[in-house]
Amino acid sequence: MRTLQLLLLPLLLLAPARAAEPPAADNRMLLTIFLRHDQSKTLDEIRAQLDKTGFIVQFPPAGVEVVSWYVMMGIGQVVTLRLPLEKLREVNRMVEEKAWGAYRTEFYPTYDYKAVAEADRKKREQR
Numbered sequence: 001m002r003t004l005q006l007l008l009l010p011l012l013l014l015a016p017a018r019a020a021e022p023p024a025a026d027n028r029m030l031l032t033i034f035l036r037h038d039q040s041k042t043l044d045e046i047r048a049q050l051d052k053t054g055f056i057v058q059f060p061p062a063g064v065e066v067v068s069w070y071v072m073m074g075i076g077q078v079v080t081l082r083l084p085l086e087k088l089r090e091v092n093r094m095v096e097e098k099a100w101g102a103y104r105t106e107f108y109p110t111y112d113y114k115a116v117a118e119a120d121r122k123k124r125e126q127r
Contacts, residue, residue, distance in 0.1 A: 027085045030067065030110040033095065035103040037076040046102045055098035061090050076103060080110055 037046060050056050060066060060079075064087055067080040083091060095105055 028082055029085055029088070030080055030082055030112070031088070031091065032078060032080045032108045032110040033091075034075065034106040034108075035077040035079065035099060036106070038102060038104065041102070049102040050099070053098040053101070055094075055102070058098060059094060061087065061094055063087055064091060 041049070060081055060083075064081050064083040067082050069077065069079045072078055081091065092107070095107075099105060
């Protein structure tokens with residue numbers, strides 16, 4: 001468990017600044033995907049690969065919400081999705097079929113920690 005916490009810490013620091021949301025009662029989850037650029041290819045080659053596979057038109061699948069989509073210079077793109085649990089396999093397959101060849105991918109289950117961190121900071125300041 002400690003290893004998972006350490007792996008998620010950098011992602012929590014990158015979380016978008018927005019109001020915290022209560023846990024979804026409808027079995028939705030957040031998933032952060034690192035789309036690391038294939039640096040052996042030019043940007044034009046990467047775009048051509050994505051056009052060829054249809055990634056740009058078809059991602060994300062229907063029923064999946066993009067919460068944030070950032071470019072991280074030197075890394076690539078970081079996309080956070082909100083999706084029903086039953087869509088996880090579909091998202092994974094789409095990335096495998098449409099993004100590979102342009103990106104190396106990493107997947108991280110994600111949660112919004114901002115409200116908890118702010119509450120903790122306020123408690124510590126009141127001491």
